[in-house]
Structures are given as structure tokens and as C-alpha cells.
Amino acid sequence: MSVGTHHTPARPPGTTDHQHPLFLDGTAASHAALCRAVDAVLDAITATDSRGPFPAESPEILHASIAATDWLPASGVPLEQVVGEVSRDVLARGARVGDPRCAAHLHPPTLLTASAAELAIATTNQSMDSFDQAPAATYAEDHLITRLAGLLGLPTDATGVLTSGGTASNLLGLLLARERAAAGPAGSALPATARRWRILASSAAHMSIRQAAAVLGLGRDAVVAVDTDHAGRMNPIALDRTIEKLHDDGAVPIAVVGTAGTTDTGAVDPLDALAERACRHRLWFHVDAAVGSALALSNRLRPMLDGLGRADSVTADLHKLWWQPIGASALLVRDAATLAGVREPADYLNRGEPDGALDLADRSLDTSRRFDALKILVSLRSTGREQLAAMVEHVVDLAGRAADSVRAHPGLELVAPPQTVTVLFRCRADGRTDDGLDQLNTAVQRHLLATGEAVIGRTRHRGRTALKLTLTNPMTGHDDVAALLDTIAAAGAGIATPTGGTTT
Template sequence: MRSHLLNDTTAEHYRRSVTEGIERVAAKLATTDRPFTGVAVDALSPRIDAIDLDKPLHDTAAVLDELEDVYLRDAVYFHHPRYLAHLNCPVVIPAVLGEAILSAVNSSLDTWDQSAGGTLIERKLIDWTTDRIGLGENADGVFTSGGTQSNLQALLLAREEAKPGRDGWEGPAGFAKLRIFASEVSHFSVKKSAKLLGLSEDSVVCLPVDHDKRMQTVALARELERCKQDGLVPMAVVATAGTTDFGSIDPLPEIAELCAQYGVWMHVDAAYGCGLLASVRHRDRIDGIERADSVTVDYHKSFFQPVSSSAVLVRDASTLRHATYHAEYLNPRRMVQERIPNQVDKSLQTTRRFDALKLWMTLRVMGADGIGQLFDEVCDLAVEGWKLLAADPRFDVVVQPTLSTLVFRYIPAAVTDPSEIDRANLYARKALFASGDAVVAGTKVGGRHYLKFTLLNPETTVDDMAAVLDLIAGHAEQYLGESLDRAS
């Protein structure tokens, strides 16, 4: 079995095996004519259940044949222009090359003696990102597994920074005084993080949004003042630069002013909107982000990177000490005095992939403007999609896009029952997914079911969107017709 270990004696085996796998995937990408086959769980599960993992095939080609049957054939392909559902982007080739390299070398980014140059590359990319944000010379950060982890770490730092010099911090009673402020359309990870950090159920204050789905700063000011009057402690304000459903960007300059006035940690969740950091034309949409205390970025959303590639950035590098623990076998305290850079000193993770290499390869091949141009294209496409929806009497579209998301629903001319319209839209989404012709997402607005285009593929066209809208309308009408037949 040593022949399968990657080392100097198996380099040729490695080359042949990986090449064979790449050729299979390349062929699949070249011949995929729809984003999904429509396979159902009950159809796919028996194929996987039938595989006996204790009986290996002992042949790469045979395993790849099997993989075609249980995965590749029925995978959801984000590169297809009619995949319009979630925040999954098609990936750029330099990043995929980086993925292949980092997987083979298998560096672990927790300590210098496991990564060397990998540590310095990650640090360089952190500096590059904080410079793009404008956080200042004392900024720092670390790569994470995704936006949820980045938000968790940022709120951990905010919690710890809120504690010094205050009375009554021992035990749950102290934490019960803390409050986090976020809009009602902020990411669910804010509430999840609060729970993981031991805060009370009512610690997250959800603020109303305006017509454009942006946090109402008047409401934020009112709640901050109420918090102060009630003897509670405002721990953090989470501003969102690109909400998951609407792509809306909270008014960052106004929020920054209020955070400064009340002495509150300002966190910006820019997991989606971080692509504007590389934008050639739309960077001003996130003006004010430079005043944040911490920022979440997801390169695997709007930088066209493979999952996972994310980071949490902070204005003051010293705040990262709240995530620091020293172990004699790994990162003893003496290494700090010896100026040995151990990234585990900043991270919630210990063993950690060299995901930064993907972004490094992308920037070195394409440049920041290349990434920004792609993101600008999908933002422009969303504007065209909004015009298409606004002009189509069959659909109700919620807001004009700030980034690349469109939320809408089918409104049949002859039906007025909101619940029946809900069911028609739910049916249309499900039927579309089962057909495999396109994939769209869904959400709720005002308690009603809506559909969603998340546009992250520059290869998607207005014609693609128009065709998918026709499919949605067709499925919805089919449901309503059958519903009418059942009623009669």
C-alpha cells in the first residue's frame, strides 16, 4: 500500500492519477448542458448505499468510473450559466491550480515549521486585503473556513474588548448584559455566534430595514441609547455589506459615526460584498468600511475562489490576542520573543489548509482588476435582470439590486389568494430543480414565498434569465391549472 503514498518514489503514479482525474472533470465540464440532472434523493441514495467501503476497487480508473455514477453525473454545476441559486461562484483556473498544489504539498498554516513560505504568503494577502479596505498600519487578520467562522471570531473579539473595567462580568449574569445590533436581514451566523459565545437569547437586537433592505440608522441610534439607559452594554454593531437575500449594503458611514459616539465595536460582514474591494467601477458602494473594527470577507463568493477561502480582518492587531493560546509542543510563548510567525496565535483553528495560495495564484495571474471586472459584470447583469423583471407583469421584484441578487415572485393574473400564490412559487422552484434545466433559490419576504436569482457567473446572459423566468411561469401555471382541476 506504500505505492499510494505521495513521495519521491511515487511522483509518476501521482502524475498519472491526477491527470486521469482532471481529464474526467474537464470532459464533464465541456459536455454539461444543464446545471443539474434533477436526480431525486431516493434515486441516488441506493447507489451510494450499495457501495461496500471495506471492498476497495484497487484501480483508479475503476474508482473514477464509480465516481461518475455516484457524484460527477449528478453534481450541481455552478459554472453553468443557468445556475442562479446561492452564493456559489464559478471558479477561476489559477485558483484551481493553487488548490491542486496546496493539496499535494499539504502545508498546515498553524505554525511556521509546518508551512514556512505559506505563512508569509498568507500574511502578505492579509496585508493586501486590509490595505484595500483601508484599516490602517496596525491592521491584521487570518484566513478562515468561511463567513460564519469569521463572524464568530470577530464577535469573540468584540465580546472580550467589551469586558475590561466593567463590574459583574463573572458568570452568565455578566454576559446577559451584552447586546449585539444587526439588521433583520443580516446573516443567521450573527445569532448563531451569540449562542456559541454564551450570550443570552435576547442579546441580538434585530433592527428594521428601509425599502432598500438597509439597516435603519435611526432605529440603531434609538436602540443604542435605550441600551445605555437600561444599564446594558452595547458589545457590537454588525453592519452587512451584501446581505444574502438582497445584496443590500447597510449605510456604513452613518453606522460608523454611531459606533464612535457610543464606543461600540463595529463589525462589517462583507462576505458577499467583498468583491467590491477589487471593483474597477463600484468600490464607492462600500465607503465607510475602512472605519470598521473588524471585517469578514469571503473570497469564495465574489473573488471566484474555490471553497474554502475566507478571512477575518481587524483594525487593531492586538485584539487578535483574545484567540491566542500557547502550547509547548506547538507555539510556546518563547517563539513570540524569537519573532517566529505562528498563524495559530491568531486563529480559532489549529490545523489549517493553505487556502491563501488560491488567491495568491489568482492575483499573480489575473490581477485585482481582473477579479474586479468579473464582479462588476455580474453586478451590471443584475441591473439588466431587474429591468427585465420590472417590465414583466408576471413578476413582482422586491428591490433594485446593489450587488448581484434579485428577489422576485410570480404573480398570476387570475389568482388573488396570497397562499395559493405562495404554493405556486414553491412548486415552480421545486419543479425547476427536478427538471435540472435551471436552479434558483427561495426566501421569504413579509412572510410570503419569493424566488431568488443570485448572479455570480459572468457567462450568464439576459437571455438565460428570460428563459428561466419563462420556465418558472410555465411551472407555476401548470400547478395552478392542476389546482383548479382538483378544486372542480
């Protein structure tokens, strides 16, 4: 029985109306409509190209202008109008990652070939959980995973899956670590000893490691911070001491997490030494190479990752130094059998058919999942390894030169030597206490953001406030960085000594 009043429409509501097609249906009218829509969106993007790095409006104004539009009107509004509104109220007021003055975080400008392939991902809408939803796409992702694993030095039969980001990859990697420690029958609860399980990671490891421990029911405090050396890398001797102390205290280490490229100093842990400890103590070895995986593209920089190939699981983000649109990350695993920890039967997915087809749901915590592998494959193949390597080397060199410029700048001081693509520094001001310098540098970062002049990072390093440049933009030159440093120093001088004022 039908619900409510009913009448028979002339055609189903999703069927192409030649004036206003809603879906691609193979007709010329629907293709033309897609082209018009894409043109309108491209116009909106290019119209905002010349904006500065950040909108100068207050959060209240941004909020109010979005809230002023009815985004679910009773009847649709012409697309050109909607795109115009979006261009004005949203895109023009974005953080522009392609601007050299936008240098706070790790998400980069994206390869335009990858952006274009996003359209194919969205319009064909393959879902990666089962072969019958993504036949060739399944093998495309599987191939990409194998290629990435090989590049990072994992064995040829290593496997893995794409995820939405480094956070999701770290969660999956640590789930596998937990499952190995549990080693009970599938589906059983964690044993009582799980309360004593510990994961060792450097004090500079990404917050998603502690978050994963919480999600996995081990508790945030199951992650034990291991001391770092002067450059921010995990100290293997400190790791030995920490493992010993945990044993003495009756705790049970189950995993070591190495970081290849920390978020603030870009430090790469000594992976070989960590792998050796993990092997000796039978610990799962996870490497968070969200930042550093791209170093493997460069013959010059790849040695920084020595030991990565000994990991049980590796996080490799592609929406950082591989210049992919978010989300694009991988979790690679050395031994395919360890993925059994995520396998959950579902009759309706018809896995294990006699034709032997692959089903990626067996590897993932997601069910429906985007075909992100497409944009990665399209853009990597069309860019090529040499060009990608040159871009990685360029941004690493840029960070090194930026540090030299900071050292030479009278208004700035270097806080930590750069290891990959980040530079930690701060504004100087004579006569200020450490607390006063913290306040000054906080004010500088906020001022540059509020005025829309620059988006720079602000973090804490060894208990003090530091400013940070994250140089992921391969179009940025050293002159751009020098100009940005001058802007920052000028802001610092202006705040420290307002015209006619005195230093505090």
C-alpha cells in the first residue's frame, strides 16, 4: 500500500528533463548539462584565484553570510546563481593553499590532474567495498597499494588499503597491532591483560596515535611517550629504557610506533634501530610516514627512510607531499594475514565468489568507500616519478634555506633545525621574558591570520611558543619565503613596539 496521496507523474522524478537534467544518463543533454556545470564551477574557482591567502573577515561575518542563504529551498535555484553565491561566500573566503603565504599546515596545493580526476570519481561513484560495485577499480586500488608498498621497501606480497587520512590509517594499523596482541578467537572480547598493554611512540608522535588507543579501548594513556634527541627523533636508548621500565612495572608493551616526519619539526625516527627493538621484543612495528612517505620518491632523500621496509604496518598519506586532494591515504601491511582483524562477514556483500574476484571490504574499516585510487593513479602517471621527486626535493631544500634566512634575520630566531618541510622559529624582541616572547609570537600569528596577510603555524616546542612554516607548495620559491619572513618579522616588531609605545 502506498503512503499519502499519489499520482502518476509523466516521468520518474530522476529522469532527464531535457531542459534540466539531474543525472548523467548517456544522453547528449545530460553531457551538455555536466559540461555547463563544470564550466560554472571552474569559473567560480578561477574568479577567486587572485585572492590573498586568507579572508580578512571575522568568523562572525563568515558565519552570518553562510547562514543568510537557504541551502534547501523548496524549489531549486539555477546552478549559475548557486555557484555565484558559493564563489562569493565560500570559495573567495577560503584558505588558499596555493598561495606561498599560506604555510601553516601539511595539506598542500593539489595536482590539477588529480583534481580533474575527482570528477570521474564523483560521477562514476564506484564503491570500493565489493567487486560488484567496483570491478576494475578494485584492481586499480590493489595495484596502487602494491606499487606504494614496493616503493617504501615492503615485501612484494605486502598489501593494504586506502583510507580517508593519516588518522584513519594510524587507527587501522594500531587495530592490527591490538589484534595480534589479543591473538584470541575472532570476535572475542579483549583479555583482562589488555589493561596492561602499552604502545610506545616518541613524545613528538601525532595525536592520532593516542586517539587510536582510546578508540581501540586501550585508553589514551596506553601510549607511552619515549624521549627524543635534540633533533626531535625518538632516542633508541630511551626506548630500551622505557621497555625495561614497563616490564619492571608489570606492563606489557605490544607495539612501537616510529614517525617518519613529525608534524612540527619534521623529524624522522631512526627506523632501523626501532625495527631492531620491535623484532627483539616481538612488538608490532607501525610507522607513521604520513609526512615522510614521499621522501621515497627521491634517490637523494630515500635513505632517511632506511628501516621502513621492516615495518608491520605503514601509514602513507598522499594528501600531503604527494599533492593529492583530501582524502588520500594508505595503510600498508607487511603480512596480508594480519588484516583478518578487520574482516566482518556480511551476506549481502557476496564475498568469496567462485570467480576469485577481490573484495576490498576485507581490508577496510569503511564499507562504502570512494575510488580515491583513481585520482592518485591518474596524477602520478601523468606527472611521473622524476618530477615528483624534484618537487619533494624542492620543498625540503626550501625548508633548509628558510632556516638559513631565519638565522640571518635580525628580527627572528630559529627554534629547531628543519628535518623535512617544517621550520620552527620565533620573533625576537629585546628585553622580553620567555613568557613575554610567547605572548608576542601568539599575537603575531593571530594578527597575520586576522588581517588575512599570512597563514602561519603556531605550536609549542620544548615548553615554549614557536611559529612554524610548513612548506608543501612546490610553486613557492625562496624569494617568497624570504618575503614571508620579512612580513612576520615586521608584524613582530610592530606588536612588540607599537608606534610611540614601549616594549613589554
